[in-house]
Amino acid sequence: MMAEFYKINQNHPNNYVLTQVADMDVETVWGLQTQAASSHKGLVAQVYDQITQGFLEDRGFNIIGTTYFAKLNVRDYEGEPVVTVNELEPDLRQELLLLLRDHYERIHRSNPASPKINYEKWLFDNSSFDGAYSIVRLEQQHIVAAILIFKDKNDFKLGWTFGDDVPTLLGLWRDLLGILPVGKVVYAEFESNDLLAMSVYHAFIWHDIDTVQQTLLWEDTANSLRNI
Known part of the structure; x- marks a missing residue:
């Protein structure tokens, strides 16, 4: 069931890439973090709004880059x-x-x-x-x-x-x-x-020409599976 919320980028294999980020609830994020940690992977998310950004930051994600279009x-x-x-x-x-x-x-x-x-x-x-x-x-x-x-x-x-x-x-x-x-x-x-x-x-x-995109990373060493 979690498969619909992430994909694998073969060019950057250390981390799973989150999809449908704006639709995730807390339990989904926890589940994805648990699954990623079991595979010694991190999670990468690309977001365009501050609400989603804040939601992920509250759960252990950190900004690693900003993209301007x-x-x-x-x-x-x-x-x-x-x-x-x-x-x-x-x-x-x-x-x-x-x-x-x-x-x-x-x-x-x-x-x-x-x-x-x-x-x-x-x-x-x-x-x-x-x-x-x-x-x-x-x-x-x-x-x-x-x-x-x-x-x-x-x-x-x-x-x-x-x-x-x-x-x-x-x-x-x-x-x-x-x-x-x-x-x-x-x-x-x-x-x-x-x-x-x-x-x-x-x-x-x-x-x-478009909204600035923030790229966030959760690492399996973050120890934040229940970070509220």
Whole structure:
């Protein structure tokens, strides 16, 4: 019966993901915590309202991240010449995958990523990946910043963005605005624990398009099965 209230995310196997969170009562949460603890798992919940957030926090959940949903309207801007992912040699494409893996694992420490994730499948084997508008900055033949873009109908969606430091990454974003078609829109989800991406969110005029989402985690070590 509990199965309808959670699912397993193979990319983050340490924790069960709660579903139908707003419909749960106290007994259901206790039951899920007991079941998760017996499997040495935690529980992850994504909520959009303060009432549900408070309900879960009262039962041992803690916020581990905030996600902002936003869009950026592309204006006419002339940036520096860029290197697209389509132009990368095989060794640099492999380096890009390693950097993506390191970045993804770093920002998901609270809900660890599975070591079995196939990042090449996520990126290069994804038919929506746009290698012509995904760009990198190279220094001494190594990637020091990257913006990975996916097609979103007639517009674009940010996959991931990362780099060695904030100024380099923001400079690459200005270059991106120099090549994207004027009038298009870039959609993005920014997670609060991704400090590099959040610097992009704060540096440009993004328009919030949805309610902020809070991600909460209950760990089986919380000892709060009857926390009222």
